[in-house]
Amino acid sequence: MEALDIYNRAKQSFGDKILEIVDKKPDPWMVVEPSALVEVCESLKNDAGFAFDCLSNESGVDYKDRIEVVYHLFSYQHRHQAVLKVKLPREGATVPTLEKVWASANWMEREIYDLLGVNFEGHSDLRRLLMPEDWIGHPLRKDFVEPLEYHGISTVRESAVIRLK
Amino acid sequence: MSTLRTEEMTLNMGPQHPSTHGVLRFIVRADGEVMREAIPDVGYLHRSIEKIAEKVGYHGFMPYTDRVDYVCAMFTNQGWGMASEKLGKIEVPRRGEYCRVIAAEFNRLASHLLSVGTMAMDIGAITPFTHALREREMINDLIEELCGARLTFNYMRIGGVAFDLPPGWREKALAYLDHLEPILSEYDMLISFNKIYIERLANVGVITAQEAIDYNLVGPNLRACGIKWDIRKDIPYSVYPDFEFDVPIGNGEWGQLGDSMDRYMVRVHEMRESVKILRQALKQIPAGPVLAKVPRNFKPPAGECQVRVESARGDMGWYAVSDGTGYPWRVHVRTGSFAAMGIVQKLSRGLMIADLVTLIASLDVIAPEIDR
Secondary structure: OOHHHHHHHHHHHHHHHEEEEEOOOOOOEEEEOHHHHHHHHHHHHHOOOOOOOEEEEEEEEEOOOOEEEEEEEEOOOOOOEEEEEEEEOOOOOEEEOOOOOOOOHHHHHHHHHHHHOOEEEOOOOOOOOOOOOOOOOOOOOOOOOOOOEEOOEEOOOOOHHHHHO | OOOOOOOOEEEEEOOOOHHHOOOOEEEEEEEOOEEEEEEEEOOOOOOOHHHHHHHHHHHHOHHHHHOOOOOOHHHHHHHHHHHHHHHHOOOOOHHHHHHHHHHHHHHHHHHHHHHHHHHHHHHOOOHHHHHHHHHHHHHHHHHHHHHOOOOOOOOEEOOEEOOOOOOOHHHHHHHHHHHHHHHHHHHHHHHHOOHHHHHHHOOOOOOOHHHHHHOOOOOHHHHOOOOOOOHHHHOOOOOHHHOOOOOOOOOOOOOOOOOHHHHHHHHHHHHHHHHHHHHHHHHHOOOOOOEOOOOOOOOOOOEEEEEEEEEOOEEEEEEEEEOOOOOOOEEEEEOHHHHHHHHHHHHHOOOEHHHHHHHHHHHOOOHHHHHO
């Protein structure tokens, strides 16, 4: 199925839980109500017509006024893919975890929590993945300012070009 | 009769450990030699490459993509190139696509040689490693002649490749393939069918097809579970539809389907397929330009896309968001090693400590690719 057909069929069965279908090139997407995310994803996975057996990518984007979590679903059976998004407020961004629907969500959600500060409700092991445990802030947020030092180690390097002069 | 009292141990493995293929740490909870669990601790090689992309612009990001996975940098180059081209609706000239495929398949050979070589070394056979690296050196020489670098290539550009094949390079490349093919059989005799080697790999770290999809395993790790799936064939990109090649899958020949031996054998067979592709590509390569005209100040229209490339470690997904300026708003790369690392904790339960090394090697995990 083409992505837009998938979204229109989902809109028929879920109604208001699908907030928006955005037909934008190259990849269109649909926006899902955060509280209905697990329900929508479960039926996208279990419905034989969709059969999205794989969560191929999950990432987050900071748009300055909101944070979006993006899900790329893929079906090995039908070879089609769909893009789902949820829009969250920047302060206290929270979305239910999809770990129980697709196991691969576990690590990808830990990464988004770490780098963008999105809280995944019900996640079994929500710890920082890439940054040190005691790191403050979430580096992929647009307003993140890198601290000048970390445990006494400077994060600023003298420019080699200046030294040559 | 009183039973012997045993106690659980918590051991640290890494970050600097010869078999972890980069800087990678495990916290191992073990009862004697049997692990209760191995908890991976990653992030030692995190260089915020995705954040850098937001600062350096589309063309400027190309050399950084090499560092995402320095063992097969051609594919990260290609992934970024394809994502930018899809956003900016740029068509790559056919010769450019052929150059990309040739460079990428040579890189796949180099990566798989390193993978199977280090796998043997991790298990305790040092000699095959030196043989594999000797062959890989020759590929590095070829690629060096092509683009001037041996590891971080920066060969591709948005819209094609930086350099055409140098004069006489095609003949050299074909001569190398003639040299490599018998060596692959020799390599099989040296290590693949060695009884000790098979016993160390067979039935270790078995992954079912269901688990593999659930954990989003990709590439050789997925194919070893018996799933015939290759992005080059199933969601074709570049000029791959022009070539005839097979997709080797695991068959449980030496133990259970989806064990470490299957993952190893899939890589060995894939090298032969790469040789097939290379022979056809070097023969069919058309004349023409290698690089499309792309403005230096490249500003793709606002929008977002995901492209998928079959790298040596499997389906690599590049997600790029453009806001219409010269700098990408967001870039995310989902790599094969990241997915493979997510399943290690589950597979480690009940495994011997020595088999953890086998498991990591068989998943072909590259630490910088996990951390980015």
